Amino acid sequence: MPWKEEKDPYKIWLSEIILQQTRVEQGLAYYNSFIQHFPTISHLALAEEKKVFKLWEGLGYYSRCRNLIATAKYIHQELKGIFPGTYEEILNLKGIGPYTASAIASFAFNLPFAVVDGNVFRILARVFGITDPIDSTAGRKKFTQLAAQLLDQERPGKYNQAIMDFGATVCKPAAPLCFDCIFKKYCIAYAENKIETLPVKEKKLKQRNRFFCFFLVQHQNKIAIRERTEKDIWRHLHEFPVVELTENTAPEQAVNAARNLGWVTEGATLKTDDTTYRQKLTHQNIHARMVRVYADQKPPALKTYDWVPVKDLKSYSFPKIINDFLENSNDTGQNHTSYPEKTGTQH
Numbered sequence: 001m002p003w004k005e006e007k008d009p010y011k012i013w014l015s016e017i018i019l020q021q022t023r024v025e026q027g028l029a030y031y032n033s034f035i036q037h038f039p040t041i042s043h044l045a046l047a048e049e050k051k052v053f054k055l056w057e058g059l060g061y062y063s064r065c066r067n068l069i070a071t072a073k074y075i076h077q078e079l080k081g082i083f084p085g086t087y088e089e090i091l092n093l094k095g096i097g098p099y100t101a102s103a104i105a106s107f108a109f110n111l112p113f114a115v116v117d118g119n120v121f122r123i124l125a126r127v128f129g130i131t132d133p134i135d136s137t138a139g140r141k142k143f144t145q146l147a148a149q150l151l152d153q154e155r156p157g158k159y160n161q162a163i164m165d166f167g168a169t170v171c172k173p174a175a176p177l178c179f180d181c182i183f184k185k186y187c188i189a190y191a192e193n194k195i196e197t198l199p200v201k202e203k204k205l206k207q208r209n210r211f212f213c214f215f216l217v218q219h220q221n222k223i224a225i226r227e228r229t230e231k232d233i234w235r236h237l238h239e240f241p242v243v244e245l246t247e248n249t250a251p252e253q254a255v256n257a258a259r260n261l262g263w264v265t266e267g268a269t270l271k272t273d274d275t276t277y278r279q280k281l282t283h284q285n286i287h288a289r290m291v292r293v294y295a296d297q298k299p300p301a302l303k304t305y306d307w308v309p310v311k312d313l314k315s316y317s318f319p320k321i322i323n324d325f326l327e328n329s330n331d332t333g334q335n336h337t338s339y340p341e342k343t344g345t346q347h
């Protein structure tokens with residue numbers, strides 16, 4: 001991995017932020033692309049935000065990207081582009097928690113702070129047979145203290161890297177390689193056949209289902225989009241006019257709502273996509289339907305929206321669920337350029 005043995009705190013920070021909630025195989029391409037576009041933190045700080053979000057597209061959890069931009073600007077403007085070099089200062093940066101602060105402090109500055117990520121929780125729980133839930137306050141404290149005791153004070157960076165690699169390659173979540181493991185003589189989970197049950201988690205995530213119907217309202221070769229600014233999922237990404245429904249009802253109900261909102265004007269042609277698109281977020285399951293609306297005038301109710309050329313849609317950041325539709329749709333909308341063409345209304 002390009003970030004292995006890396007000493008530049010900017011690159012370590014970037015890789016850690018990208019790898020939160022993202023698999024290494026997926027994160028690698030994003031990391032390389034970010035480094036290529038923004039070789040230093042000042043390049044990132046001075047970049048157009050739209051461009052940064054576009055590069056982040058597909059990684060999800062966009063609050064990470066917002067914090068990345070905010071922290072880069074702060075370091076560029078307030079700290080002359082120099083990444084802070086103490087654990088406390090690093091921890092104070094936006095979007096950085098104890099785990100990332102320990103990783104940066106130990107890898108970049110060889111400071112004695114133990115990382116406690118999912119790998120470390122798993123290894124410690126299994127080797128020491130700890131049954132305290134890893135998502136409880138008491139459990140977290142116990143694991144953090146034990147990790148600090150075990151840390152190699154001389155080589156904290158190497159130790160942290162080694163334990164994380166061990167968790168990723170040997171003591172894996174499923175089917176760990178116990179037979180060849182150097183700890184099998186001491187490992188309590190192995191001796192007591194508790195590998196499947198450790199580590200323990202207390203809470204199960206509650207999932208909420210949400211149902212959206214997006215309207216791709218197009219007049220000639222332009223289509224209405226807007227940036228999501230509300231404190232909700234997908235903040236700062238773009239979207240088409242959307243109706244949120246309370247349950248999984250037919251799109252006709254959403255069409256009626258769109259008509260009432262003035263998004264579907266007299267004489268418009270409607271085309272409903274048959275597929276329900278789905279996206280799983282940490283706490284939410286999103287279900288979305290898509291309706292194309294070919295209008296012979298720009299609906300006045302959408303005057304606050306940006307009307308962008310259909311061919312330029314690719315340069316805007318959209319939620320994955322919309323990108324999935326745009327990629328799968330045979331109808332790119334680019335052939336609907338001559339209006340009026342009142343062909344009636346179809347669903």
Ligand code: SF4
Pocket residue numbers: 123126127170171172176177178179181182183184187188189190195
């Ligand atoms: S023996 Fe198995 S469970 Fe124990 S540390 Fe090794 S790989 Fe993990």
